[in-house]
Amino acid sequence: MIVARNLRQRYPRPGSDEPLVVLDGVDLEIAQGEILSVLGPSGSGKTTLLGLLAGLDLPTEGTVELAGRSLAVLDEDGRAALRAASVGFVFQSFQLVPTLTALENVLVPLELLGRPATAADREARARELLGRVGLTERVGHYPAQLSGGEQQRVGIARAFANEPRVLFADEPTGNLDGATGQGIIELLLELNREKGTTLVIVTHDLELARRAGRILHLSRGRVERMESPG
Amino acid sequence: MNRAFVTAMLRRELRASRRRLALYGGCMALGVAALVGLHGLRATTSRAIDAQAARLLGGDLRLSRRAPVPDDTRRLVGELVASTGGASAEVTHFGSMASAPATGRSRLVDVQAAGADYPLRGEVRTDPAEAWLRVREGNVPAAVADASLLVQLGIEIGDTLVLGAARFRVVGTVARAPGAFGMQTQIAPRVFIAHAAVGETQLVRPGSLVEYLVFVRAPSADVAAWVDANRATLENAHVRVQTVAGQMEDLERGVGIMTRFLGLVGLAALALGGVGVAAGVRVLVRDKLDTTAMLRSVGASSRDVIAIYGGLALVLGAVAGSVGAALGVALQWGLPVLLEGLLPVDVTPRFEPAAVATGVVLGLVVTLVFAVGPLVDLVRVPPLRSLRADFMAEPLPVVGRVAVGGLVVVSLVLVSCWQAPTVAVGLWFAAGLAAVLCLLAGAAAALAASLRRLRPRGAPYWLRQGLASLFRPRNHTVSTVLTVGFGLFLVATLHGVQANLRRQIALDTGPDRPNLVLFDVQADQVGPLEDLLEERGAxxxxxxxxxxxxxxxxxxxxxxxxxxxxxxxxxxxxxxxxxxxxxxxxxxxxxxxxxxxxxxxxxxxxxxxxxxxxxxxxxxxxxxxxxxxxxxxxxxxxxxxxxxxxxxxxxxxxxxxxxxxxxxxxxxxxxxxxxxxxxxHPEAVARAALQRDLVRAFPNVSVLDASLILGALDAISARVALAVRMLAAFAVATGFLILVAAAAMARGERTREMLLLRTLGASTAVLRRVVTTEAVALGALAAVLGAGLSLFASWALMRFVFEIPFAPALGDTLALAAASFAVSALLGGAAGRPVRAGSPLAVLRAE
Incomplete structure (x- = not known):
């Protein structure tokens, strides 16, 4: 589902000729339906790797294939179209649009994809997803009227709305307390099992990481080791 | 582009931002209103001129000459009249002193000695109505005059008026007549007498300023053909030709110039509104960076983003243009009252679709142009920002920045040239506007930069924090200084120019200036006239x-x-x-x-x-x-x-x-x-007596009391100034709205920071001082810059346009600066009030 070869990412460093090396030669293959955790300390390049795998950015060197498409040959709008069709995101800071209700936030990917074809069907699907994450009573609420856990539930409903083939989760429990975070993880994994989605989770949380089929340990931009918690 | 998605998002963004958009749109709407009002007035006036031109001219053709019309010309006129079954009428027109034996007063008047058939088009409407008939019959020497003359001479209908050697009985006042209009008659009121009575006045002598007029009534096509066929002959005979079409063109040009000059003030309000929209859209865009990044990461294309937020700007411009147009239509009803005496025709305001369309287009164009810069920033937001909030787009390359800036400048120049009386005036106006805006923005940015380096480290916390607000990220220094400074600049400059013009008029009536003008003095009258002047102490x-x-x-x-x-x-x-x-x-x-x-x-x-x-x-x-x-x-x-x-x-x-x-x-x-x-002659009473005696001794000599001319000029300038001030009020209201919008933006952006300070233990008093320091500093900076630039602009206008010595209206400028400072400081200070008053927890939850 995802193939990354020799990924390198460098950024110019202000006041220095030496660039900042964030990723340095990462090779990776992730199979359909697999759950991969990316674990590493702050600054190890986890989020950068996720951004490159999801096509949010292009690497300085190396290639990424996502859902059978090489990202290098697509322009930004082409990558956006691929994300709309095949990718879902769960963000650490939820990234809900503050001026949209919970329902409207979940509707965004459905409207972008134009599936289901009618507005009524799209709304029914969004309501169903919100019901699935336990927010039937909160569909008309704005993000500011929801707790952190509820906001992340909306985020998960939105992430699964377009039935993505790959779902990227960036520190999905990073802004939540332990119990709430645990509930979110269970929900995420449950939906993943139901839908057969490939899941890439970036996390600091060792407990969360161990729920994955494989753990990629990243350190200073390099793959330190690949672990199968079994 | 995904139309359904874009439409849905646009609808939701409109719902969420309607208050903000209403504020920004309001800034733009006022400038549009001023221009629509003036465009509407121009269109309505032009229509009225078209309808009334022949009546204003007094015929379909007017020939005029400074000497009696030659026989050749008379023959040509006779042929035209004969071939078309038309008619002709003559008027002899000259300036003269009129005196009233009943009161001993005298006054320069505009004498129109009209032939029996005059006017051939329109009418001379008098009060009482039959008075004109009595003048034309000429059985008894009779005259009708503008009512102002009777007031000035202290006489009534039935009294005697002396013109040269002839005495006339005033049989009525003129309510309407072809020719001069409004304030023109203030300098020399009109007196109509019968053409046959000219000789009796003995006022027409060699060298006298007399104009001989011939009016013709004939179908316009025949008149045009006749003029074309005889143009060279008429020009060689120094006969000036005016047709209805020419009259319409002249009057419409005059009205066009007046409304377009007034329109410059409206244009300044529009530009100010544009600055407000740019500032507002920039803040809106800043708030939408995360949303845009998220939309991009879940698959929205750059075109979708442009369509959503460009659409938002489009709706903002269209609504601002429409609201402005509606206000402008209302203004159109007020302008004729304001410009009374300056318009050549009676104007009945009516709905002018073209003016409204112009307003909507202007609102749209200016909004979009000023929104382009912020929107470009939005489109460049990288999707990666959804993962890392600190991930910003790379700065727009120099070429891009120049292109965006160039678009604003070129649009400003084009709109100015479109709206200004001439292209040159439009260019000067755009250059002046750009210079003032650049100077204000540059000075504000320079001050912020210097404050960053010269932080008063020993000062209390609230002072350091308040001053730091002027230069830290998301500051409002440039936008506030631009709006408040520009509003003050506009008002103070208009006031400064008017004060200088009035001062010049006062100087011209000062103790060392002449106050009597005597013309048409014949060679044999020079000596005796000098003797009389000397004898009377003049x-x-x-x-x-x-x-x-x-x-x-x-x-x-x-x-x-x-x-x-x-x-x-x-x-x-x-x-x-x-x-x-x-x-x-x-x-x-x-x-x-x-x-x-x-x-x-x-x-x-x-x-x-x-x-x-x-x-x-x-x-x-x-x-x-x-x-x-x-x-x-x-x-x-x-x-x-x-x-x-x-x-x-x-x-x-x-x-x-x-x-x-x-x-x-x-x-x-x-x-x-x-x-x-x-x-x-320094004494008004003795001067009046001297005028009376001059008229008696030298009936052909015209005497003009200069204070009358200067008084009329003062009245005209006061009338124009009133209209300008009213339009400037639109600019000031625009500035005020922008200030309110800026305060609202500041409140939104300062909330989190204020709450943090409050959570960390800052008292209400400290928070108030922090907010007040920022507001006071911004208000003071804007006031100083606006007032300083207005003094410079007033000087430049006096020196290079009006070419009269400049005297700064320091007291008034300071008062205006103090008022603008007070308003901006109060509004800025009020921006922090809800945060100071609220509980940190409540607002943090809302955040």
Missing amino acids: AVVDRAPLVSARLSAIGGEDVATRIAVDADDREARWALLREYRLSYTADLRETDTIVAGTWWSDGEAGTSEPLPVSLETGIARALRVGVGDAVTWDVQGVPVESVVASVREVDWGRFSTNFVALLPPGLIEQAPSTTVFLAR
Whole structure:
């Protein structure tokens, strides 16, 4: 589902000729339906790797294939179209649009994809997803009227709305307390099992990481080791 | 582009941002309203002129000449009348003193001696209605006059009015008549008498300023054909032609210039609104960065983002344009009242679709142009920002920044040139506007930068924090200084210009200035008149001989040939055909400055042809002549050769005798001439008595009390100033709205920070001081810059446009600056109030 070869990412460093090396030669293959955790300390390049795998950015060197498409040959709008069709995101800071209700936030990917074809069907699907994450009573609420856990539930409903083939989760429990975070993880994994989605989770949380089929340990931009918690 | 998604998002963004958009739109709407009001007035007035032009002219054709209309012309007019079954009528028109024996008062009037059939179109409406009939019958010497004359002379209907050697009974007042309108009649009120009575007045003498008019009624196509066929003959006979179409064109041009000049003030309000929209959209965009990044990461294309937020700007512009247009339509009803006496026709305001469309287009264009910069930033937001909030787009390359800036500048120039009276004025206006905005923004940015370096480390916390607000990220320094400073600049500059113009008028009526003008003084009257003036204690300030002349050739080429060459050059045609009042003097006058050639110092200079002549720069430019060029004059039938010896800059702003063409004394003294005197008598009562006695002793001499002219000018300038002020009020209201919007933006952006300070233990008093420090500093900076720039602009306008000495209106400028400072500081201070008053927890939850 995802193939990354020799990924390198460098950024110019202000006041220095030496660039900042964030990723340095990462090779990776992730199979359909697999759950991969990316674990590493702050600054190890986890989020950068996720951004490159999801096509949010292009690497300085190396290639990424996502859902059978090489990202290098697509322009930004082409990558956006691929994300709309095949990718879902769960963000650490939820990234809900503050001026949209919970329902409207979940509707965004459905409207972008134009599936289901009618507005009524799209709304029914969004309501169903919100019901699935336990927010039937909160569909008309704005993000500011929801707790952190509820906001992340909306985020998960939105992430699964377009039935993505790959779902990227960036520190999905990073802004939540332990119990709430645990509930979110269970929900995420449950939906993943139901839908057969490939899941890439970036996390600091060792407990969360161990729920994955494989753990990629990243350190200073390099793959330190690949672990199968079994 | 995904249309369904874009439409849904646009609808939701509109729902979420409607209050903000209403504020930004309001900024734009006021400028649009001012322009729509003026466009509407212009369209309505033009329509009224079209409908009333023949009535205003008094016929379908008017011929005029400074001497009796020659027989050839009369024959041609007769042919036109005979072939079309039309009619003709004559009017003799001249300035004269009118005196009232009942009160002993006298006054310069505009005498119109009308033939029996006049007017051929329209009417002379009098009160009582039959008065005009009595004048035309001419059985008894009767006159009707503007009501203002009766008031000024202290007489009533039935009293006697003396014009020269004739006495007339005033049988009514004029309510409406062709010709002069509104404030024009304030300088010289009109008196209508029968044409047959001109002789009895004995006022028409050689050298008198008399205009002979012939009016014709005939179908317009026949008139046009007749004018085309006889143009050369008429021009050669120095007969000026005015048709209904020409009259319409002249009047509409005049109204167009007036409304377009007033429109510049509206345009300034519009530009100010644009600045407000740019500031508002920038804040809106800043709030949408995360949303955009998220939309991009879940698959929205850049086109989707442009469509959503460009659509938002489009709706903002369309709504602002529409609301502005609606306000403008309402304003259109108020403007004719405001401009009473300055419009040539009675105007009934009506809905003008073109004016409304112009307003909507202006609102849209200006909004989009000013929103482009912020929108470009939004489109460049990288999707990666959804993962890392600190991930920003790379700065727009220089080429892109120049393109965005260029778009704003080019649009500003195009809109200015479209709306201004002339392209040149539009360019100057745009340059001035850009310079003021750049100076304000530059000074604000420079101050913020210098504060960053010179932080007062020993100062209390609230002072450091408040001042730091001027330069830290998301500050409002430039936008506040731009809006408050520009609003103040506009108002203070308009006020400064008006104060200087009024001061100049006051100077011209000052103790050392002439206050009586006597013209048409015949050669044999000069001595006795000087004696009378001396006897009555009036001082002669200036005197100059006048010799009537026309141009007959330039550089050996006769005027008719030159006219054919310059057929499309209005200014050149006027300069070639006009009647000149030549004067002669040995010494350079104090209002003249030689800019080319030399003044004659040789006493023999004027004794033989070609005579040296000194021309004023404007007329030299119109005639396209310079030093050394030959100019031949027709001095009342006698050809006089001359050579341009010098070109002079004339200070027309001074109340004195000024001439476009001067000759040395000598040969020219033999030509028939009249003399104009400028005299001064300090006492108003004695001056009135002197005028009365002058009229009795010298009936043909016209005496003008200069205070009347200056009073009329003052009244006109006050009327224009009132209209300008009203339009400036739109700009000020725009500035105020922007300030309110800026305060709202500041509140939104400062909330989190204030709450953090409050959570960390800052007291309400400290928070208040922090917010107040920022507001006071911004208000003070804007006031100082706005006031300083307005003083500079007033000086520049006085120096280069009005060409009169500048005296800064310091007191008024300071008062305006203090008021703008107080308003902006109060509004800025109020921005922090909800945070200070609320509980940190409650607001943090809402955040």
